[in-house]
Amino acid sequence: MISTSRISSSAVARVLFCSFVLAAFSAATAQQSVAALFTLTDDNSVAQFDTATQSNNFNWFVDGNDILAQQAFWYRTGSAGPEFSLNTLPIAVQGTTDANFDGNPDTLFVRYNGAGFRAETRYTLDGGAPGSGTSDMGEQIAITNLLDSPLDFHFFQYADFDLSAADSAFFTNANAVDQIGSGLRLSETVVTPVPSHREIAFFPVTLNKLNDGVPTTLSDTTAAGAGDVTWAYQWDVLIPPSSSFLLSKDKSIRLVPEPAAGALLSFAGGVLLARYRKRRSA
Ligand SMILES: [Ca+2]
Ligand SMILES: [Ca+2]
Numbered sequence: 222m223i224s225t226s227r228i229s230s231s232a233v234a235r236v237l238f239c240s241f242v243l244a245a246f247s248a249a250t251a252q253q254s255v256a257a258l259f260t261l262t263d264d265n266s267v268a269q270f271d272t273a274t275q276s277n278n279f280n281w282f283v284d285g286n287d288i289l290a291q292q293a294f295w296y297r298t299g300s301a302g303p304e305f306s307l308n309t310l311p312i313a314v315q316g317t318t319d320a321n322f323d324g325n326p327d328t329l330f331v332r333y334n335g336a337g338f339r340a341e342t343r344y345t346l347d348g349g350a351p352g353s354g355t356s357d358m359g360e361q362i363a364i365t366n367l368l369d370s371p372l373d374f375h376f377f378q379y380a381d382f383d384l385s386a387a388d389s390a391f392f393t394n395a396n397a398v399d400q401i402g403s404g405l406r407l408s409e410t411v412v413t414p415v416p417s418h419r420e421i422a423f424f425p426v427t428l429n430k431l432n433d434g435v436p437t438t439l440s441d442t443t444a445a446g447a448g449d450v451t452w453a454y455q456w457d458v459l460i461p462p463s464s465s466f467l468l469s470k471d472k473s474i475r476l477v478p479e480p481a482a483g484a485l486l487s488f489a490g491g492v493l494l495a496r497y498r499k500r501r502s503a
């Protein structure tokens with residue numbers, strides 16, 4: 222046994238230094254866990270995040286209109302058990318940067334430490350010109366398997382946009398969605414790779430599935446409305462050891478006036494007339 226008197230001054234210095242490092246690390250960790258609210262600003266757009274709750278991306282203003290209630294991610298490992306919101310994982314590092322050097326933070330990076338994996342999300346807001354009604358959010362997600370065996374991973378994106386109290390939404394193909402309400406049309410294109418499953422539903426059907434404690438497979442329902450519609454995507458992947466599953470999404474918002482019924486009818490009439498003339502001239 223080593224007596225106190227035999228501890229050298231260099232050992233004391235080492236202990237003091239380690240204590241200092243630990244204290245500094247604790248302070249930094251505390252600061253990071255407190256700073257859960259982040260705002261990205263670019264041209265006509267402002268996006269707000271709360272990484273401490275499953276709200277995650279809870280506001281997205283385009284030309285002053287807040288069109289987003291919630292955009293967040295859930296995961297499940299293996300075929301059994303519940304899904305968890307990413308915010309339930311410890312956050313290793315998070316913060317914003319000003320990637321286009323215009324003085325406003327436009328990029329949010331968050332790294333989560335899971336059991337046997339690491340998840341990283343990066344959001345980059347690219348606003349349109351004032352009054353254009355356009356906005357863009359680039360999203361890069363990387364799930365890295367830290368195990369020596371393949372990781373059975375299930376990843377979910379959930380989005381609840383609100384243009385009005387009675388929106389309609391439908392998938393226009395495997396990875397794009399249109400939502401209509403308040404005389405506006407929002408088009409969102411997402412995703413490589415194409416998701417394994419998807420779902421459009423009325424709030425809070427999908428959110429309840431993600432939080433219900435049992436494994437979920439999305440329903441592949443492709444349309445819903447009118448009401449408080451939401452949509453979600455699901456990726457089922459087997460990630461090899463020491464490899465990453467990379468997800469690249471681009472949410473391109475175009476808030477454009479929905480074509481009026483009269484305009485649609487006159488367009489349809491024009492198409493019929495053109496076909497009739499074509500047949501007659503053939
Ligand atoms: Ca910027
Ligand atoms: Ca579930």
Ligand SMILES: [Ca+2]
Binds near residue numbers: 290381382424450451
């Ligand atoms: Ca909604």
